[in-house]
Amino acid sequence: MELIGPVTESLATHRQRLGPLSALSSGELIAELESSGLLGRGGAGFPVGRKWRTVAERSSGRAVVLANGAEGEPLSHKDRSLMAARPHLVIDGALLGARAVGADDIIFYIGIEHPAADAAIRHALAERSADIRGRAQIVSAPAGYVSGEESAAVHFVNAGDARPTMTPPRPFDRGVAGRPTLVQNVESLALAALIARRGHGWYKDTGRASGIGLLTASGAVRHPGVQEIGFGSTLGDVVAAAGGLRGDSHAVLLGGYFGGWADVEEQWGLPLEPRSMRSRGLVFGCGVVHFLAADSCGVEATARVLAYLTSQSARQCGPCVFGLSAIAAATQRLATRSPQADDLDRIVRWGGQLVGRGACHHPDGAAGLLRSALDLFADDFAQHQRRRCVTVSRPERVAVA
Amino acid sequence: MDEIVVDRIRCDGHGLCAELLPERISLDDWGFPIVKRGPVPDHLVEVARRAVDICPVLALHLARSG
Numbered sequence: 001m002e003l004i005g006p007v008t009e010s011l012a013t014h015r016q017r018l019g020p021l022s023a024l025s026s027g028e029l030i031a032e033l034e035s036s037g038l039l040g041r042g043g044a045g046f047p048v049g050r051k052w053r054t055v056a057e058r059s060s061g062r063a064v065v066l067a068n069g070a071e072g073e074p075l076s077h078k079d080r081s082l083m084a085a086r087p088h089l090v091i092d093g094a095l096l097g098a099r100a101v102g103a104d105d106i107i108f109y110i111g112i113e114h115p116a117a118d119a120a121i122r123h124a125l126a127e128r129s130a131d132i133r134g135r136a137q138i139v140s141a142p143a144g145y146v147s148g149e150e151s152a153a154v155h156f157v158n159a160g161d162a163r164p165t166m167t168p169p170r171p172f173d174r175g176v177a178g179r180p181t182l183v184q185n186v187e188s189l190a191l192a193a194l195i196a197r198r199g200h201g202w203y204k205d206t207g208r209a210s211g212i213g214l215l216t217a218s219g220a221v222r223h224p225g226v227q228e229i230g231f232g233s234t235l236g237d238v239v240a241a242a243g244g245l246r247g248d249s250h251a252v253l254l255g256g257y258f259g260g261w262a263d264v265e266e267q268w269g270l271p272l273e274p275r276s277m278r279s280r281g282l283v284f285g286c287g288v289v290h291f292l293a294a295d296s297c298g299v300e301a302t303a304r305v306l307a308y309l310t311s312q313s314a315r316q317c318g319p320c321v322f323g324l325s326a327i328a329a330a331t332q333r334l335a336t337r338s339p340q341a342d343d344l345d346r347i348v349r350w351g352g353q354l355v356g357r358g359a360c361h362h363p364d365g366a367a368g369l370l371r372s373a374l375d376l377f378a379d380d381f382a383q384h385q386r387r388r389c390v391t392v393s394r395p396e397r398v399a400v401a
Numbered sequence: 402m403d404e405i406v407v408d409r410i411r412c413d414g415h416g417l418c419a420e421l422l423p424e425r426i427s428l429d430d431w432g433f434p435i436v437k438r439g440p441v442p443d444h445l446v447e448v449a450r451r452a453v454d455i456c457p458v459l460a461l462h463l464a465r466s467g
Contacts, residue, residue, distance in 0.1 A: 166408050317409035318433035326430070353429050356438075359409045 001228050003190055003214055004078075005085040008120045011127040014088035021092055022196035026056060029100040029196055036200035038192065041213060042068055042148065042185030043258060043286045044361075045274050048192060051182065052100045055172045058180040059102035066157065066176060067094045069110040069117060069186040070141035070148030073256045074308065075288045078214035079186050081226040083110065083117035086190060087124035093189025095132065096196050101182050104135055109153050112140040145257070145312035149360050150183040152314070163314040164360035185286075187214055208232025209273040215287030217242040220249040220294075231273040235264070238272065238289055248294035251376060255285030257305050258365030260372030261298065264291065283368070297391040298377035299384050302370070303328070303335035309366045319357035323350050324366055331370075334384040344385040348374060402440030404466035405449060411460035418452040418461055425449065440466045 009017075024032065034049030055063050067090060071079035083090055094106045108125075110118045118138065125133055139157055141147045147162040154175045156162035175181025184192075191212070195203045204210045207230025215238065218224040222243030229238065235252065239245055252264050260283055262270075270277070274284040292301055306328040313320045327350050330343040347370065354367040374381060383390050405425060414432035424445055425437045441449045441463070453461045 166410055318412055318414050318431060319409065319429065322431035322433065323429060350430070353435055357407075357409060357433070357435070 003082050003228050026100045032200045036195045036203040039274050041187040048188050055101040055180050055182040061102040063101045063103040063180040064176040065094050065097045065103045065106045066183045067108045071111050072145045072148045075218050075290050076286045077216045078226045080114040080117040084120045087120040089190040089193050090186045092193035106136045108138045109141050113143050146314050166359045209271050217289045219291035220246045222246050232271045235270045236268045249291040251292040253290040255283030256288035259283035259285045261376040299380050300335040302373040303331040306331050317358045320363045337387040402466050403463040404440050405436050406462045406464045408460040411458050413458050415457050417455050421452045
């Protein structure tokens with residue numbers, strides 16, 4: 001396992017395993033990352049090499065690196081597991097990022113709800129040289145779904161307010177203290193450190209479909225938890241590694257709350273890999289793979305996610321404050337089979353109107369989730385509009401009860 | 402070519418923009434603008450500028466598109 005492990009790795013073990021920090025120059029580092037095809041692991045999947053190049057071009061040696069370990073996604077545990085197990089690999093990635101983009105200062109932005117990760121990074125920094133310690137600081141990210149959004153992270157460091165800001169300016173132009181800022185997810189940094197050490201060829205040769213990554217399996221599996229996979233492993237492989245399904249499952253949430261629902265049977269052989277998933281209209285995102293138990297209702301599960309996303313809105317933009325909360329309320333009425341006459345029609349219409357109408361992508365993420373639910377659970381939604389539920393009225397359920 | 406951009410954090414849903422420029426801007430059920438994507442055609446640029454000026458919270462902009 002490259003990125004996870006049972007104990008916190010010390011500096012000595014880390015060095016023994018991987019050797020010293022890569023000596024590549026800025027230009028070489030960026031070229032390696034671009035050739036590797038590494039995509040960011042915070043959720044959006046932006047090419048890492050291109051991001052580093054963009055910041056480097058604007059830096060004039062005064063950029064900032066913000067290592068993003070906020071991990072506000074409720075079903076994701078991979079970033080905190082990585083930081084707790086391989087803090088030095090994350091630090092190496094941040095140091096290389098700083099070298100590549102021309103940054104003196106490094107900020108580790110770690111979710112306040114992830115004490116083990118915080119302690120591991122803190123302890124690991126104490127093991128490093130005075131020079132590195134002097135350039136690095138840890139900032140505790142407040143709890144909340146949007147705290148890790150990149151403009152929100154920058155806003156919090158600058159002004160103590162973890163709400164997204166209007167872009168432009170994007171953080172790579174004007175971020176922390178107005179300086180060009182590389183905001184990069186901690187897993188992306190760890191992978192960048194491995195690629196720098198072993199070359200882009202190593203990364204491309206790992207996995208069936210080029211690359212490795214972390215995911216979090218949860219829901220109706222026997223052993224939920226973080227897995228390291230070679231890309232191209234299938235959904236079925238993930239279930240097998242999680243000890244099999246607990247009961248039956250027909251629907252899986254891929255990519256987290258900004259991802260979407262997919263049919264388990266249809267996607268059983270789906271190679272998990274960001275690019276091929278995107279081409280099928282699916283999302284790898286931050287690697288959430290959540291199986292809905294067969295006796296759970298998809299409408300109810302979707303209502304819960306939408307209620308959560310509504311509660312996590314930064315409440316700055318009208319379409320999110322009013323539109324998203326109205327969608328969540330109507331979906332909740334449908335879930336409890338007490339809908340108003342045209343609730344289903346309304347969530348279809350309102351959902352279509354959300355996209356691209358927020359300062360951040362919160363409404364877009366929610367709209368994508370809703371769209372996938374309306375597609376996969378189309379029958380269930382239609383039945384709920386008629387005050388019936390297919391799931392809870394299944395005969396076998398009655399027999400078991 | 403210019404495109405209409407809304408600062409979603411500033412926008413309070415006054416709706417004057419949609420009254421002035423219904424060809425490009427409609428309102429959702431709560432009065433917040435839904436803007437057609439793409440550049441504003443030449444014959445509407447003048448009205449679009451007026452919509453930008455009339456916004457009470459200065460949330461509307463014309464930005465170079467592409």
